[in-house]
Amino acid sequence: MSARIHPTALVDPGAQLDADVEVGAYTVIGAGVRIGAGTRIGPHCVIEGPTSLGRGNRVWQFCSLGGAPQDKKYRDEPTRLEIGDGNTIREFCTFNRGTAQDAGVTRVGNDNWIMAYVHLAHDCQVGDHTIFANNAQLAGHVHVGDWAILGGFTVVHQFVRIGAHSMSAMGAILFKDLPPYVTCGGNPAAPHGINAEGLKRRGFTPARVEAVRRAYKTLYKSQLLFEDARRELAGQDDADVRLLAGFLAASSRGIMR
Numbered sequence: 001m002s003a004r005i006h007p008t009a010l011v012d013p014g015a016q017l018d019a020d021v022e023v024g025a026y027t028v029i030g031a032g033v034r035i036g037a038g039t040r041i042g043p044h045c046v047i048e049g050p051t052s053l054g055r056g057n058r059v060w061q062f063c064s065l066g067g068a069p070q071d072k073k074y075r076d077e078p079t080r081l082e083i084g085d086g087n088t089i090r091e092f093c094t095f096n097r098g099t100a101q102d103a104g105v106t107r108v109g110n111d112n113w114i115m116a117y118v119h120l121a122h123d124c125q126v127g128d129h130t131i132f133a134n135n136a137q138l139a140g141h142v143h144v145g146d147w148a149i150l151g152g153f154t155v156v157h158q159f160v161r162i163g164a165h166s167m168s169a170m171g172a173i174l175f176k177d178l179p180p181y182v183t184c185g186g187n188p189a190a191p192h193g194i195n196a197e198g199l200k201r202r203g204f205t206p207a208r209v210e211a212v213r214r215a216y217k218t219l220y221k222s223q224l225l226f227e228d229a230r231r232e233l234a235g236q237d238d239a240d241v242r243l244l245a246g247f248l249a250a251s252s253r254g255i256m257r
Helices: 196-201 206-220 226-234 239-250
Strands: 033-035 051-053 064-067 080-083 094-096 105-108 182-185 190-194
Touching: 051 064, 064 080, 080 094, 094 105, 190 196, 190 206, 196 206, 206 226, 206 239, 226 239
Parallel strands: 033 051, 051 080, 064 094, 080 105
Antiparallel strands: 182 190
């Protein structure tokens, strides 16, 4: 079955659209764009290349994907935007390509639920199964781990890292790294316990949740210096705690305290 393209859409001959792709009215798809089977692009979207979208994505109307990075150092280098499979991208989202100063690619994984007006700046790296509520805004070079949830109007400073299974409250402003499993809120954002309900919903046993809770207390409630707390967590024989310890070891901006 061939792609179903609305007669008012403009698709560059250099674009590659797989079987079952749907393209809505007045959408513009440029050269160097690849779209996988079963993906649906709504009306009035603009997708510029080099950009790839995998299988089974749903892009709603008025999205702009693959535009040049909003970086004054950008000099038309051939950077990319890569989007995986099964993502929902709602209205008015803007995802920019990467820059030569970083990996050269902005990347979105699989099965992400991205609501309206979300902005992903250049070189952001988003994992799988995340949720971005309306108006979440990521500056350049931000990394977001699997299963993270960003509340509406969350704003993230450039180079900040957001750990797996973490969660930000509505209107949170993140200037520092948010460790895995931790919830935060405020301006500037501060930690407020672990994302216990989210962990339970993802199948974490009570014992695993309790191990994460103890690790949080070691990091935030024990009065230990940061390096001492990190070393104590790194020495524990628990995969979830080691994930947290590894995140702490890799933090260059420092974590929110």
